[in-house]
Amino acid sequence: MLIYLFVYLIFQINNSTNSQNKHSMLQIKNLQASIEGKEILKGINLDIKAGEIHAIMGPNGSGKSTLASVLAGRERYEVTGGEVIFEGKNLLEMSPEERSRAGIFMSFQYPVEIPGVSNVNFMKAAVNEHRKYNGLEPLSASEFLKMMREKMALVEIDPKLTSRSVNEGFSGGEKKRNEIFQMAMLDPKLAILDETDSGLDIDALRIVANGVNKLKTPENSIIVITHYQRLLDYITPDRVHVLYNGRIIKSAGKELALELEEKGYDWLKSM
Amino acid sequence: MNKNIDNKYVNLYINTLELLQDGAADFVNQARSEAIESFTILGIPDKKVEKYKYTNLKSAFEQDYETYFAPKTVNFQPVDIFKCNVPDLDTYKIYTLNGFYYGDKKLKNKNGIIWGSFAEASRKYPELVRQYYNKYADNANDGVTALNTAFAQDGVFIYFPKNAALEKPIQIINLLINSEDTFIQYRNLFVFDENAQAKVLICDHTLSAAKFLSNCVSEMAVGQLANVELVRMQNEHNRAVHVSSDYVVQQSQSVVNGHTITLHGGLVRNNINVRLEGEHCENHTYGLSLTDKKQHIDNYTFIDHVVPNCRSNELFKSVIDEQSVGVFNGRILVRQDAQKTQAFQQNNNLLLSYEAKMCTKPQLEIYADDVKCTHGATVGQLNEEALFYMRSRGIGEKEARMLQLFGFVYDVLQKLNLEILRERVADLVNKRLRGELTRCEGCDIQC
Helix, strand or coil: CHHHHHHHHHHHHHHHHHCCCCCEEEEEEEEEEEECCEEEEEEEEEEEECCCEEEEECCCCCCHHHHHHHHHCCCCCEEEEEEEEECCEEHHHCCHHHHHHHCEEEECCCCCCEEEEEHHHHHHHHHHHHHHHCCCCCCCHHHHHHHHHHHHHHCCCCHHHHCCEECCCCCHHHHHHHHHHHHHHHCCCEEEEECCCCCCCHHHHHHHHHHHHHHCCCCCEEEEEECCCHHHHCCCCCEEEEEECCEEEEEECCHHHHHHHHHCCHHHHCC | CCCHHHHHHHHHHHHHHHHHHCCCCHHHHHHHHHHHHHHHHHCCCCCCCHHHCCCCCHHHHHCCCECCCCCCCCCCCHHHHCCCCCCCCCCEEEEEECCEEECCCCCEEECCEEEEEHHHHHHHCHHHHHHHCCCCCCCCCCHHHHHHHHHCCCCEEEEECCCCECCCCEEEEEEECCCCCEEEEEEEEEEECCCCEEEEEEEEEECCCCCEEEEEEEEEEECCCCEEEEEEEEECCCCEEEEEEEEEEECCCCEEEEEEEEEECCEEEEEEEEEECCCCCEEEEEEEEEECCCCEEEEEEEEEECCCCCEEEEEEEEEECCCCEEEEEEEEEECCCCCCCEEEEEEEEEECCCCCEEEEEEEEEECCCCCEEEEEEEEECCCHHHHHHHHCCCCCHHHHHHHHHHHHHHHHHHCCCCHHHHHHHHHHHHHHHCCCCCCCCCCCCCC
16 A cells, blocks of 8 residues: 555656646547447547556446557457547558557457467567667667566566467466566557456566556556556556446546446446 | 370380399399389379379379480589588588489498499499398389389488498488479488488479479388488479388387478479387478479378387478468378387468368378377468467568468477578578578579
């Protein structure tokens, strides 16, 4: 609780000093999306400024993961209306890889296993694509390994996992930590954490949350998508939004998360 | 079925018998007459022959080819125009040109290990060669093998005496070059005596655009406790037809690691026959084929567990693109006495286009009651979810596909025990998957 208060205080200070003059990082305007003809997002509006942490909560099936997928560029979803501006660019026109290189990162709810592709080769390819995009030379083998080691320590990943295939045979906790490790390697401007807390025990949750907090700077932003308030004990949001039936039905400060934990969602559904 | 094709080869045999017999060892010639009789009955297998069900060899053999029965003199050094795409590999290199041993006829000899021309070896060491020659090839049941035995003149002979070991691999480079469409038959005999340690790398290449039909039979006798690593790399152009039949016989406690990597080839049929005759043998047979255009690659394996306590393990993978066809037929026979056998077989295939086709057929016949045998076959596509995952990390679509393809074939390459070769082969496979190996360096054929 003490830590919680401490983090809370720091954020209050941060907020009061920074939020006024920060530029808008992501603007979502009346976003509508459907899958196989079924409308899931029915007009989402959201404005995320640089340095902010936004939590998106809501019951199952409300559209949280759809929103994350649409932002990351998953082709299964069809955007039927609205727009998304990321750092002044039309995000919806960009391919998933362009979005990543431009600074968007999504931590997957279900990280994918890729047999035969080692974590090292996977990350080397990704990091060098990002560097190329930013006009930088590829890293040398030793520079890259040094970077890997540093970032692995950040999320307490066993270095042995580097030579293993991506996520293959990883436990649930290892997979989620591997997501945050990738986030650390790619240093995104905007990270979308899609149910990163699901299936984690309390220790794994703390490690993952600590990793995220260490990566937080006054410039980068985070969208935390979660069912539960638990993760928000560690990653303190500036704003909490409730997504229900494809729309944001309530937005407030971080105290909303606690209220939701206590009362559930039913009291909001009639709004 | 059309007997004319078979008659064509029987007539060719009758008309050229004198040439074939000329200078060949008596036991080689003796084997011919029996083999041609067998061929007369069997003929070139058509699709009614169960094990050739998915590959039509008749049409390949129907065409007329130039054949010749003595080494042709060429006005160039094959070594000069051929640039090995596994360059600077530290090996003992030997060459065959259109099935005939090329270069100095004198057999190599290092600490009693002999290698070089098969024809020369059968003349110089008739007692040794006679002991093994034609003892394993299945002339009675396979028409293509019988045809080879009837016509065989040259090829490569390797002999490792008891306890002999060679640090470096022996690399056999088979080159095909002619202006006319050509029919080529050659014969290899490898003998690895007790406790020998050997590595053999075979590379098949075409150097001119003519059509080639190669029929190669390799007999391999593996003595007790011997340890043999055998790697075959096939890289021939789209008009090449290649039938390769291996007959491997293992004595007790021997270990054989065999790899067949088909990077390129028009119509390829590999027959890999392994007979485990002594107890506590271990056999690993791996295969990888990468096909596109109208290529057709057929891998047939037959692992025969004759005695108890042996272990066999098969892993074959193929990546099939465009209109190409892949075939895998894995037969495992566990005979009644072969208790405590462990036999494993796995075949995974990746189809990259709607027109690509794969036929896979595990065939286990088990007559013993205390054995452990498994088999599995999959035919699938690239994982879209994994592609999206990689793209969401900034990796471009093409590169993401490459990573996944390479990941798919990776475990076969990992089984190569020669580290230096593993890297080179991985590099070649990578190039092949990227479409950069459509032509070999130093060759002007547009495959």
